[in-house]
Amino acid sequence: MGTDALRLSGISLTLGQGSESHQVLENVDLGVRTGELLVILGPSGSGKSTLLSVMAGLIHPDAGEISRPEDPDAHLPGIVFQEPLLLPWATVADNVALGLRYRRHRLRTGSRMRAPERRRAARALLGELGIGHLADRYPDQLSGGQAQRVAIARTIITEPSILLMDEPFGALDLATRSDLQRWLLELRAARDLTIVFVTHDLEEAQLLGDRLVVLNGPLSQVETVERADGTFNRTDLLRHLTPVGADTPSFKEIA
């Protein structure tokens, strides 16, 4: 620990054009430590998904710098969305193997995997994650929880430096959600993952996070909260979650 897997410095971003434009992120500084599970917590519209897309390289900020000190090569973060977004015409194994045929993986590993090889790798990973029995199914034959596990497998098969998760369990029912939360913690321990997890659910944030970043929209008022004595101070969290005046954009870090 201690080193940063990813560092955002002075990130600003305005979305929309003309009179409809609004600043989503302003001068955000944030580090993701190697091996941690960092939770980004905030109400809807606070810019947490946008922040994640910036980390994933899907949105380019207007200003600021993203650095990955330990990753000089094309080893980029992987992202899991709220919807599984599996390709309906492909089997689970083929969906999971998808990233292995893409340019980024070829460039990083320097080798081109053939289709049977990719499929074998996908099956091996599915087995390791305890969902090997789903390999030959199609997405419409999966439950919501199963589909999201497959989506996570699809992301981690390319061994991303950081796993970014955008409210991945937000669309699931309560029982499935807690099942997947437990599964994610096991997965994280087994594969030594660095995870950035976005949620608006305080309970989920407290359960999963080593450290919380509280985004107090509409402009990013970023505050991070450390876990102390194995838990978070609940009143402290609630205080941070209380919206601050919208026209006082500022950046504050609590260590």
Place this chain on the structure above:
Amino acid sequence: MSNTGAFTSRTRLYAARVATVAMACGLWWLGTQLGGRNNPIIAQFGPADAVPAFVDLWVDGSAIRDAITSLRRLGVGLLIAVGLGVPLGLILGMRAGVEQASAPVVQLLRMISPLAWAPAAVSVFGIGDAPVTFLVAIAAIWPVALGTAAGVRALSPGWTKVARSLGAAPIEHLQTVVLPGVRPQILTSVRLALGVGWIVLVPAEMLGVDSGLGYAVLNARDRLDYGQLAATIIVIGSIGYMIDAIFQRLLSPRRNRSVR
């Protein structure tokens, strides 16, 4: 639902279809009988003349020969339409700017009856297969291109987000997301194009060719053989119906969804 139930409803469907065909033939006969009392041409147009004429066409092989010639022209024309229409549709569907900019030209061209091109086609391609194939292609390209474009626009933007986040090059995105995603729409639009192409083919074959079903229609008229004319019309309709049915069968789901 038991198998017997499905069997019964299928049997009933076939019985109803046979009855409809018989009824249509009856009306055909009745119409030509009544209309033919004062008009000998209409009288020859009935099943009584058409059926022997069909047997003649079948026996001397000209029905098969003309049908094969027509189907070959249809096939080549469709191949050209798909070869040009699918890439055009992909571009129109993926680039909203291109679609908006090209809309006046595309919509104008689409509204021109392919037969309006016939004189131009003959003067450019001469006589023979080429102008006929060209007219089929120009009729079929629009359903293919516009159907493909609509299919591309209907793709979930989330799949593109996933491919990008996994590091897909643009060509890989096309191969793994766009093409398999629009495959059903492409096949549906090809089926549509098949019908349009077949309909355009017959009049196109009335220009400067001496073979094919369209030519057979003209030939029968010139020889005042109205029984043969009626037989040829029935052949044209039957073949169109058959190729459409075959293509529809090819379109039906390719994987077994019973494993649940």
